[in-house]
Amino acid sequence: MRSKSLLRPRDVIGHVTHITPEFLAERQLHGLLLDLDNTLVPYGSYASGEAAEVLAWARDLKLSGIGLYLLSNATGRRAAFWLDHLGFQGVGLAGKPNPRAYRHALRGLGLPPTQVGMVGDQLFTDVLGGNLCGMHTILVQPLAVNALPHTRVARKLERAVLKRYGHDWRP
Template identity: 40%
Template sequence: MLLKPDLLVEAAYEVDSTLLKSHGKSALMVDLDDTVIPSNSSLMAPSFKSWFKTLKKDDIAILILSNGQPERVHYWANNLGVDGVALVGKPFSFAFKRGLKRLGHQPSETAMLGDQLFTDVLGANITGIFSILVRPLTAGRLPHTRLLRKFENIIVRRP
């Protein structure tokens, strides 16, 4: 089912290199807003910075794949020492194919970690990428995001 994540986690840092490698993954595409940083914040928790550093040290290729604004995405990509693609157009498959090309990996080698069922999970599943849904850091700042969250919680049966 296209709206069913392959894996459901409470926090992004639960997705470590051991978990990824156990599923045959050597690359990780990560959404930014409400996945690793609150959408209404300019501060990232030190635990997330450490998580990125550990994944890189463990030879996991990482790319920030976001529908967010270029200034924000590129700021965090540079700050974390990873590549980033902004205004990408998730959930359309061309967005994920663009990410795969930047990473230099195949869908079968890659996982997508994000907080939204209708963008991150749907697009990853359409493209054949292992999808990981994380509990969002906030309810979302945009009205349509807050509405979609209600549907997401029904679909994944998350309180």
């Protein structure tokens, strides 16, 4: 993979629930690594009731035989809270985009990188790390506006990169 394409997602979608068993079969994917904040739930949210749609989506994918693994930079406590509700394995404080975190997660799924999609809302963590490991990367529209200063800066840079690839999002 050429270095200038490391920030290019293979797919860009509006919401994680747009990923269906059919979507995955078309791409020959059997598992997903999933970011937490602004991908599955709004940043900072602990309201599992508001995540009912995503919880049902994850349950349905698991029932379809799709392997799921949470790969999040959120705190271990926050990741543990959501893993309990989601019902699958994963880690917090993963250290994305470090490829070591992705390789650990792939071992947890027992699948090669070519059969796994990395799903997240950030180019410089989720997409970059997934591409470095040879995974199919799927960028989703962020669920919420994050007020952290470093995230605001990253979002501006993401807009420029996405525009270069023909996407005009306002994350």
